[in-house]
Amino acid sequence: MGRGGEGSDAAVQAESGTTPNLAAWVCGVNVLKIEPFELPAVLGPNDVRVAIKAVGICGSDVHYLKHMRCGDFIVKEPMVIGHECAGIVEELGSAVSHLEVGDRVALEPGISCGKCKLCKEGFYNLCCDMKFFATPPVHGSLANKVIHPGDLCFKLPENVSLEEGAMCEPLSVGVHACRRANVGAETQVLIMGAGPIGLVSMLVARAFGAPKIVLADVHPDRLAVAKTLGADATVLVTHNIEDIEQEVAEILKAMGSDIDVTIDCAGFTKTMSTSLKCTRSGGMVCVVGMGDNEMNLPLTPAAAREVDIRGVFRYRNTYPLCINLLTTGKIDVKPLITHRFGFNQKDVEDAFTTSASGGNAIKVMFNL
Known part of the structure; x- marks a missing residue:
């Protein structure tokens, strides 16, 4: 997934009449830029293309922006930020049968290898080859669209909003x-x-x-x-x-x-x-x-x-239970969402400033 920007990719998209897929990129300490985010033109058989509609800011996102690292993970080149997300399915890979175009889904952000001993024993959250949204060098999901494995996209019931779907990540x-x-x-x-x-x-x-x-x-x-x-x-x-x-x-x-x-x-x-x-x-x-x-x-x-x-490191096999807890009303995460922002340069900068300030800001949410 390449980085666009002010170069030829954006120009080609403008000339062809297509709207570029935009994303929020961490480009340096306290430097965020909304620029094109190129996705593969053809889906893999097990993948889905999702129009992202809700993204929450996590403490790790703020840490990457302020320090260009979180623990042992170091941002060495521009990276799309964000991993708490939900959206609407736009396109299905040929082997995806449990979803339909138009389904609202919560995206579990970590893709494990599925082959190592930890994965085979069920501890996939500890996989050494984990590819996790917005964990260097993997790009995140604060973007108009992303491509993600279909089996990590969980359909949301009618009474669970897209914002609540994005909250499944911290809830997990x-x-x-x-x-x-x-x-x-x-x-x-x-x-x-x-x-x-x-x-x-x-x-x-x-x-x-x-x-x-x-x-x-x-x-x-x-x-x-x-x-x-x-x-x-x-x-x-x-x-x-x-x-x-x-x-x-x-x-x-x-x-x-x-x-x-x-x-x-x-x-x-x-x-x-x-x-x-x-x-x-x-x-x-x-x-x-x-x-x-x-x-x-x-x-x-x-x-x-x-x-x-x-x-405790991230989570495993939690999304179905999280969705059930939200669906049945056993847990209400809506009061945790204290601030909402749109998806433009000023809003993205203001949202991260708000989240980093702490105080009465609990969960800062983007509505795309």
Whole structure:
């Protein structure tokens, strides 16, 4: 998929009378440009062409824009951004039989190899050859149109909007985290971080039957949102490592009983230290956030209490359940969408500025 721009490709399309497929490209630190995005002219037999209609901004998208990298993934050349998306099927490959032109679909953004040991054992989210939207060097989906495997396009019921379809991506992270943590009807849950992933994890934990959920965050605005969405209690914490003991006491008091599972959606040394101290003996800490690449943690006391630590990376086999949770009304993600923008140069720049500013911005959504 080549990059167009101000050169010959755009000129040829203009002369032929066709409308170029436009996309939002990360071209440098804090440099976004809407330019042509060339797609293959012929579909593969298992692929579909989708007109993208809704795209959400993820924290990783902001990170790529601000730092040209996220973890070990480095943007070395211009890249189309975006991976939380939904749209309308425009064209089907010859072997695609479960979809029809005009279907509204949510797109699972990761294409695994399907051949390695991890894929064959069902852990396809850990595939070393994963091609994931907007993860270098793979282009993303903030574009008028994309081509994607048909089996990763999930039809949306009539009562689920395209925006909700795009929200299936972050919601999948919450589903995978709660599955990894075995959250159920007897699980008391602490969630560190009340950003988008912390909030969807809270919604999923409640849908899975968790009787009490406490959220902790450094932003009072986000804790207020968590409260309106059903958190049983919230605790305002700080960035200071010296405050851990006092904050652990406040969190335990807010829970009022043992904490069975802590889901750390921030992933910093302080949040993980707090999580390990708060979680009961024999409990579990799930690490979702990746704030710090390296941490100095009190592992020995936690190990002596048999507190398990489980990693959470993206998700697997979650989209059907996410769509069911939205269809049945067991989860409502609409309140999480706080800001909406169109798809033009100014709107794209303003949307990323809004998302990066935090504050009362939870999920920023593009309507194409």
